[in-house]
Amino acid sequence: MSAQPLPVEPESPPEPAVEPLLELRGIDVYYGRVQALRGISLYVGKGEIVALIGSNGAGKTTTLRTISGLVRPARGEVRFEDAPIHQLGAEQIARLGIGHAPEGRRLFSRMTVRENLEMGAFSRRDTRRLREDYERVYTLFPRLRERRGQLAGSLSGGEQQMVAIGRAMMGHPRLMLLDEPSLGLSPILVEAIYQVIREINADGTTVLLIEQNALMALNTARRAYVMETGSIATSGPASELLDSPEVQRAYLGM
Amino acid sequence: MAQKTTDAAAVLPPGRQPRLDALRLRLLPQLTARAFPIILVTALVGMFLRIATTSGGEIAGEQLKNGLQIGAIYALIALGYTMVYGIIELINFAHGDVFTLSAFYAILFGQLFGFFGLNVTTLAPSSAGGLIACLLLLFPITMLAAGITGVLIERVAYRRLRQSPRLAPLITAVGVSFLLEGVMFAKFGAANYPARKDGWVHGTAFTAGGVPVRWNDVLVLSTALGLMFALQAFVRGSRLGKAMRATAQDRDAALLSGININRTIAATFFIGSALAGAGALVYSIYYNSVQWNLGFRYGIIAFTAAVLGGIGNIVGAGLGGFLIGVISVFGSQLLGGEWENSIVFAMLIIVLTFRPVGLLGMRVPDRA
Amino acid sequence: MHTKSRLIPILGAVALALVAACGTSSTGGGTTSGGGGLAGCTGSVTVASDLPTSGGDAAIGGGTENGVRAAVLKAQQEKLLGGCTINYIPKNDASVAKGEHDPALGAQNMIALTTNPAVVGVVGPFNSSVAIAEMPIANRAGMLLLSPANTNPGLTIAGSRPDVDTNSLRPTGKVTYYRIIWNDIAQGADDAQISYKELNARKAYIIDDQEAYGKGLADFFEKYFKQDGGTVLKHVALPGTTKDFKAQLTEAKGLGADLLFFGGVAANGSGIIYCQMKDVGLTAKYMSGDGTVDPQFFKDCAGTNGDGAYATSAPDATKTSAGAGFTPLYDASFADSSRVVYSPYGYDAMRIVLNAVKAVLVDNGGKVPTDSASFRSKVIAKVAATKYDGFVGHIEFDQNGDTTNHAFGLYSSKGGQWTQSEVVQAPPV
């Protein structure tokens, strides 16, 4: 690719305040001939909540799928705990400790809630700690304890989102990728989900989350990246972006 | 987001489900869903009674037994179709030929033992103990060889096409089918190939309601039922079984759960083919000969059985196999044997039209 | 067959020479020997055969083809055409796709033979379904087709079979097709008479294999069995791929059948049916036609299970005085185990063709006619006038191309073999 300068030169990201857990360097992704990501670089520090916002089709989901190994980058590098992971298979990446609650929830709809959680812990052998993790999920989402024998496909949207997050938690990940956890939920449920996200983070899990509706995300995250048509347009501390007039106009509907 | 209303649709990734008018979609299937099994059972009972009144109850009972016995073979083949379709949505046309090939394996292994001084052709019919010893040798080795064949086919012919449009692996499957048939034709000739298992399983086991049930009927039926329930327990309870179900329902989500998709799909082919191998072994004992092109007809009938039972559903495939067996036998007597294939395929069309999810296909609303 | 083909002529010629030298040469195969007026003949004449020689029909078709080859070898050895040489083209109509005789391949073979101007006559085909595909092609090309084994009456008698349009098989209106075996009207009548009178059967359950031969035979059996006074309980047609006949046989048991008649070829289930009759406990007698008299029967129903079935077929010529000389003649060139009932039919069919060719050459002043079309039509005219005493008996043809000889062999199965118990003359039909 020619070294054409980007129309909007992104601000150089601030020096990592904490040790980076995840880092993307110059990621290009294509779907066939169509380029979906153009030179994405970002990092997520240990213990942080980082938000990735942008309008529909900007490439947020593609970014998460690239991290998880569901999509292969044509160029660039994904590093997790300082080791390149973009050559690994998706199931290997999952086993490294990256949990992913994907876009559309993608539950195993003909399995029960309990079985869905069990699948989240598929690659784990430490059955003793496993029990604690079920407890943790059921404590955070008491609804799921009630519905644990029910088929996932028959749950409401909010409950399905809880299962998706719970399933990702069951792998006991160090990094959680959440793709639009609030989509289609009532404001009360959105608040509840975000409360859980903060609690998960407080327990020591790093979080990278995507939202189209940016207000909630920016209020929760420490830092954020704004994506536009496949590249990072802006980034910075969440509080600064909340105050930025451009962001307010484009993503907060102000 | 479109409503997922059928079982088959539930395994499709989002965005690929047909967006159909919800009302039309909900009312008709719900009516037929209830009515279909009732009509089917009523039809079967009616056919049974009709035969009983014209030919006597014992003949009707014997025909029921004949149907269940041939249905057991269909069921064992149908299991592999349903498993593979469930997990990669491929109608594995080569599966029927894996069945035929496995019947040849069963014959060849019998000869192979001869090299080691073990003559199964004389040992098996000599005594019950000899027979059991031969079966204990032949079942695992035939199933293993069949399973490996299935895995090789998947590895060589289907894996690379997994991301291709649906038509590509389908055509490849037809190609593999022709290839296997060609190999068998070249190696074993066109005529029925004798299995040399005369008198392996003989004699009448018991008589139920005037119907003599022979030991080879018992062998075929118990093999099918035993393996079907073992498989069901395996898929419900085991780690690999759960990985299979998860992969079938959502491949990306399975990957994100740390499931090795390639290995899981290979295992599915292994198990499905091994079951066909078990079916092939009991077939070769029961019918005592095999022909290179057997798999075409048996395969397509077994596929119909899988669709009737609800494709992707293990108990459904077994049930479908037995039902197709009984329907085809009853239908042959009532309408004439020339109608047997027509009856089976009319069944397929009726199921696809009125109850596309099959008898045991669940409808899980996905309230997204 | 193909691997042997180079050795066979040499071995055959040597063996024949020895046989001739010893003075035991049979009369079978012809009245003439030596070139009789054709010593000055130059050039060559090409004859052909089209038979199913691989797949499921390999044994029966191959054995028949060997008979044809034996006739060619004998004619070459005795210089039947004097100085002219005889070329022989064997075609195989068994396709890989079908695994047995294939009408589509037969048609393809016939196009190849008729468009080759050198070919003046063809022995074949073996199966009636193939004949239906080949006859119009041969007829348009004015090519003689002389079958050693087709028994479907529709091939020669208009209106005799609802499923065969005899006139469309002869688009030119001329008879160019002949056969040296009786047709299935005679065979069906004969099977019915044997079943009723000799096997004392009264209630028959009929299965056919849906093919032109099998269905035709079964239909005539049904007609004559009823005429003889028997009852036909049911007549079902099952595809040749059927492996499980238990539903039908159980039904037959329920109906109290005392005879199971199968119209079809062994590859389509003759032996399977017989063995499954015992499985379901159907104690009826088993009767079938010439398609069942095939070693395949015992592959599908081996050991003592295969004993006790009946079938009619061409009489075993080697057990008659006319055909006694055939076995040594055949064995001189081919393994005796490959010999089938139709081998002498193959021999006689080819010999009739060659005799006709010889007669044409003699009429033509000892020269090979240059015009292919007129050569072919002259050969047909000579064949039509045949009066020939062969291994299979005396042969003349009626105006439809049928032989006037209606002798049958009644065979029964025992110890893995079909054995002829008697030779019967078909009842007048």
Ligand SMILES: Nc1ncnc2c1ncn2[C@@H]1O[C@H](COP(=O)(O)OP(=O)(O)O)[C@@H](O)[C@H]1O
């Ligand atoms: N599977 C796919 N095939 C082709 N194009 C895709 C695919 N998935 C996404 N895209 C395209 O890539 C771009 C980014 O999509 P996505 O990552 O889903 O954006 P976002 O999550 O920000 O809405 C969009 O233009 C979308 O149309």
Ligand SMILES: [Mg+2]
């Ligand atoms: Mg998205």
